[in-house]
Amino acid sequence: MGKRINLAALAEEDLVEETRAGTPEVAAPSAPQPASTAAIGAETPGRRLTAAVATVAVNPLNKRPAGEDDEIAALADTIIGHGVIQPLVVCSVQAFLAEFPDQADRLARNAEWVTLIGNRRLLAVRRAGVDEIDIIVNNDQVNSMYEVMLIENGQRRDLPPLYEAEAMEAVLARTGISQRELGRRIGKSHVYVAQRLALRKLIPELRAALERGELKIELARQFGELSESEQQEIVAAGRPYRAVARGNAVTTHARRRNIRASTPAIAAQSIRERFTAEELAELIRLLTEADQPAEDVAQAG
Structure with missing residues (x-):
């Protein structure tokens, strides 16, 4: 098999592309080869191809934060002026569905590839009216897709905390690694991972408040450690959301915090x-x- 691609490094390259929007670059010297349906499932990892944009699907598991359309439009303008500098990193549809069979209905019938890195860029390419795009095929990295998303989105901009927590939970469930190991892989402390995962235990009303910006992240991660009934008391007390006092105590549990x-x-x-x-x-x-x-x-x- 060929050399495996360092997806974290490629994510960093994507960040460079999108932050130097006004600077054209010289294309890589190696000419990409046309992709064909017959080649799907037999690709050499890291092989660079040219694919029809219509055959490349946006990853259905890559959540998009609200308010991203303006960024996509700006990136599309850059692509119109200077072209696409970095190729997308993709896997074949077959490789993707082997790991995520429940996503079959969310992929277009003519899709041959699913994007692992570069989903925003693919959306911008579509908006720019580009017909073909360079891709790097790496089926071997499908099982670490959520880790790639955390790295890519974390380097480019702040991923909404609830989306980040959901992706972390998916990695832990699929791989069985510890929170400490996950933190090491994505460049965060294990405490950061634990605090994000606490958000997954928020009741729907507090999750919605966090998404609307009505609840601060510092309080949200504390509330996530409370029981459902205690969280409901906080909601019932109304905005601004805070711990509910009970005599000289509050609903937030005192916990030991090692420094x-x-x-x-x-x-x-x-x-x-x-x-x-x-x-x-x-x-x-x-x-x-x-x-x-x-x-x-x-x-x-």
């Missing part, structure tokens, strides 16, 4: 990952007070 403190820089990063913005502000206030001489604190009181 790594081998160096000041690591301690600071660890604290930022474990505390909300409000908690950080209070921590800074308390630390500042602790640094004051006793007489200064007395005078301030």
